[in-house]
Amino acid sequence: MKRIGLMGCGTVANYGHLPTILETPGLQLAALFDPDAGRLRAAQEKFGIADGYTDAEAFLASGLDAVxxxxxxxxxxxxxxxxxxxxxxxxxxxxxxxxxxxxxxxADLARAAGKMLFTGFDYRFSPASLKIRELIRAGAIGEARSLRLIYIWNNHGKYQRDAAGNLVLNERRVGRMLEGGPMVDCGVHQIDLARFWLGSEVTGWQAAGAWLDAYDAPDHMYLHMDHASGAHTMVEISYSYCYTAKEPINQFVYELIGTEGVIRYDRNAKLFEMRTAAGTTVMPFSPEKNFAGMYQAFADALETGSSDTLPTAEDGLVAARISRSATDTLIAKHREGAPR
Ligand SMILES: NC(=O)c1ccc[n+]([C@@H]2O[C@H](COP(=O)([O-])OP(=O)(O)OC[C@H]3O[C@@H](n4cnc5c(N)ncnc54)[C@H](O)[C@@H]3O)[C@@H](O)[C@H]2O)c1
Known part of the structure; x- marks a missing residue:
């Protein structure tokens, strides 16, 4: 049993990581850390974890195998x-x-310490994602040449209510825009998926973007990536689609277009299918996130000392490099007053 500690008891920890660690064979949720005592206490109570710290050093000295x-x-x-x-x-x-x-x-520090450092791209572990990878590798749609990966949503809307019930700017959305905007925050998943599915490195990229609202980073962005295999991936990501609508909707789509067929995945339509000359194959739909699969792979990696499926620090670095440089190029043009 590996003793796991978690650093940062916020939104994704509460709905994804903490419940999943508790249910993963081979892992024990041993301790929590958060500099915010209120958030720490709330998570400790919710998940029944006695060992909680607001001091990182004490947390890390508490006998953990991994964090x-x-x-x-x-x-x-x-x-x-x-x-x-x-x-x-x-x-x-x-x-x-x-x-x-x-x-x-x-990545350098992890290498020097002889420790494993993985990036939490949990979308890889969705059964639909793993099936796409298997189909591509088996040549089920011939050679995959064109990927359209789309996630346009409102990042919880422009406004939220404060404690007094007043309509105020949504801090979460503002914060994520300050951290680099939708391509750096969300689009990294799609960048990783394209590399994971195709097994082919990105050799070049271009970006375009639009500003729906007043931020440094564009809040609706397009990324075009060329792969060594000759394939091309288009990623479209927005945080401002329907962002002021009373009844917002979103789109989350994967399309993989090959020389001999097409694979289509649509979250809202719960659609997952492949169309080839042989006909249409309808496949079981599964949501795009899978924390359980990711933690099973983490448990296996802690047991064996390596992993074939978990995204590495290098995978995290490549996604950060592409998403950040693409975003920065657009910000620079925007500041120069170039047409946007
Ligand atoms: N994979 C996914 O599907 C997914 C979904 C949402 C968020 N995320 C990512 O997860 C991370 C957290 O996002 P969130 O929405 O849960 O944020 P959040 O703001 O809701 O929670 C962050 C928590 O970290 C705590 N914290 C602040 N400073 C800290 C520090 N120095 N060390 C440790 N903890 C600290 C905060 O008090 C808070 O409890 C981000 O990197 C985000 O991009 C991933």
Missing amino acids: TITSPAPCHIGNVRDALRHGKDILCEKPLGMDEAECAEM
């Missing part, structure tokens, strides 16, 4: 440095770092 990091993105580098100094293996939420330099430092 999972679910703090805000700007805190990941500090958490990773601390955890590696204490010799812990790590599963860190995406984006791994705020930019390529942070990710490179983390």
Whole structure:
């Protein structure tokens, strides 16, 4: 049984990581850390974890085998440095770092410490994602040439109610835009999926973006990536689709277009199918996230010392490099007053 500690008892920890760790064979949820005593206490009570810390050093000295990091993105580098100094293996939420330099430092530190550092791209572990990878590898749609990966949503809307019931700006959405916007925050999943499915490295990329609202980063963004195989991936990500609508909707779509067929996945339509000359194959639909699969792979990695499926620090670095540089190019143009 491996003793796991979690750093950052916020939203994704509460709905994804904490319940999943508790249910994963081979893992014991041993201790929690959060600098916010209220959030720490709430998570301890909700998940029945007696051992809780607001001090990172005491947490890391509490006899853990590994840690999972679910703090805000700007805190990941500090958490990773601390955890590696204490010799812990790590599963860190995406984006791994705020930019390529942070990710490179983390990867170097992990290598020097002889510890495993994985990036929490949980979308990889959805049964639909794993099926897509299997189909692509088997040549079921011939050669995959064009991927359309779309996630446009409102990131919980522009406004929220404060404690007094007043309509105020949604802090979560503002925060995520300050951290780099939709491509750095969300699009990294799609960048990772394209590389994971195709097994082919990205050799070049271009970006375009639009501003629906007043931020540094574009809040509706397109990324075009070329792969070594000759395939092309388009990622479209927005945080401002229907962001002021009373009844917002969103789109979450994967389309993989090959020389001999097409694979289609649509979250809202609960659609997962393949169309080829042989006909249409309808496949079981599954949601795009799968924390259970990711933690089973983490438990296996802690047991064996390696993993074939868990995204590495290098995978986190590549996604951060592409998403950040694409976003920064657009911000620079925007500041110069170029047409956007
Ligand atoms: N994989 C996914 O599907 C998914 C979904 C949502 C969020 N995320 C990622 O998870 C991370 C956390 O997102 P969230 O929405 O849960 O954020 P959040 O703000 O809801 O929670 C973050 C928690 O970290 C705590 N914290 C602050 N500083 C800290 C530090 N230095 N060390 C440790 N903890 C600290 C905060 O007090 C808070 O409890 C982000 O990197 C985000 O991009 C991933």
